[in-house]
Amino acid sequence: MHIFANPTRFLRLARPLTAWLGWCGALLIALGLGWGLFFAPPDYLQGDTVRILYIHVPAAWLGMAGWAGIAVAGLMQIVWRHPLAGVAARALAVPGAVFTFVCLATGSLWGRPAWGTWWEWDGRMTSMLVLLFLYIGFIALADAERERGGEGRLAAIFGLVGAVNLPVIHYSVLWWRTLHQGQSIGLTRSSIDSSMLWPLFVAAFGFSLLFAAVVLMRMRAALARQKVEARMRRMAA
Amino acid sequence: MTHWPFIAGAYAVALIATFGLTGWSFAAMRRAEREADSLKDRR
Numbered sequence: 001m002h003i004f005a006n007p008t009r010f011l012r013l014a015r016p017l018t019a020w021l022g023w024c025g026a027l028l029i030a031l032g033l034g035w036g037l038f039f040a041p042p043d044y045l046q047g048d049t050v051r052i053l054y055i056h057v058p059a060a061w062l063g064m065a066g067w068a069g070i071a072v073a074g075l076m077q078i079v080w081r082h083p084l085a086g087v088a089a090r091a092l093a094v095p096g097a098v099f100t101f102v103c104l105a106t107g108s109l110w111g112r113p114a115w116g117t118w119w120e121w122d123g124r125m126t127s128m129l130v131l132l133f134l135y136i137g138f139i140a141l142a143d144a145e146r147e148r149g150g151e152g153r154l155a156a157i158f159g160l161v162g163a164v165n166l167p168v169i170h171y172s173v174l175w176w177r178t179l180h181q182g183q184s185i186g187l188t189r190s191s192i193d194s195s196m197l198w199p200l201f202v203a204a205f206g207f208s209l210l211f212a213a214v215v216l217m218r219m220r221a222a223l224a225r226q227k228v229e230a231r232m233r234r235m236a237a
Numbered sequence: 238m239t240h241w242p243f244i245a246g247a248y249a250v251a252l253i254a255t256f257g258l259t260g261w262s263f264a265a266m267r268r269a270e271r272e273a274d275s276l277k278d279r280r
Contacts, residue, residue, distance in 0.1 A: 106251055217259075221265045
């Protein structure tokens, strides 16, 4: 990671990678969602509603992965003072918040026909809502710190502390057995049939690639803005 | 109860949010990099 401490070296890699990740992600999303919507079988119990799975699960995974990334970037900023760690954390925050919102919205649209309710104060749903609030707090804190010329250490600490919510989300379906279904995909086996699992993997991989492309775009924008600000300061001096 | 309006709504929310975010981030990146390049040219 220290190889990319130099923004010029980082940009040399990020420029071609942004387009590749973006286009491959968009293609895989089209393939995964087309497969899930038109070719995967309906569920024997839920019928066609199960097709919401192909967007709900990738959104949940990316909402959580985004915060895990913020926590790792926070650690790198606090311990190693990596110059791009703060930029990466800020670039992860908005996409992470958007996917957390998508997870909550699609879950609500799935819950109405499946459970007969739009919302329930269930452990999994409530902890995901807390994640959305954490993202909003992080964005506000990082922006305020940046405007005051700070290094972003407060936001980094907030990112690390907020990571405590990730195991709560993951284990919520085991700790509180309420409305949300239990874990269907584990590291070694899955209770989902392969006819539904493959389009889910393709869609999740596609959304992940596009997420990475968006993060790179936001990092490139932040670095360009930093360059302009530094140049303006030098010109004014 | 037909489930398709819920499925269509969920896909609409997900796709609008995903591609809206991508377009917004791309436009912001292009604007910022163009501004940085124009300052470099002015030097």
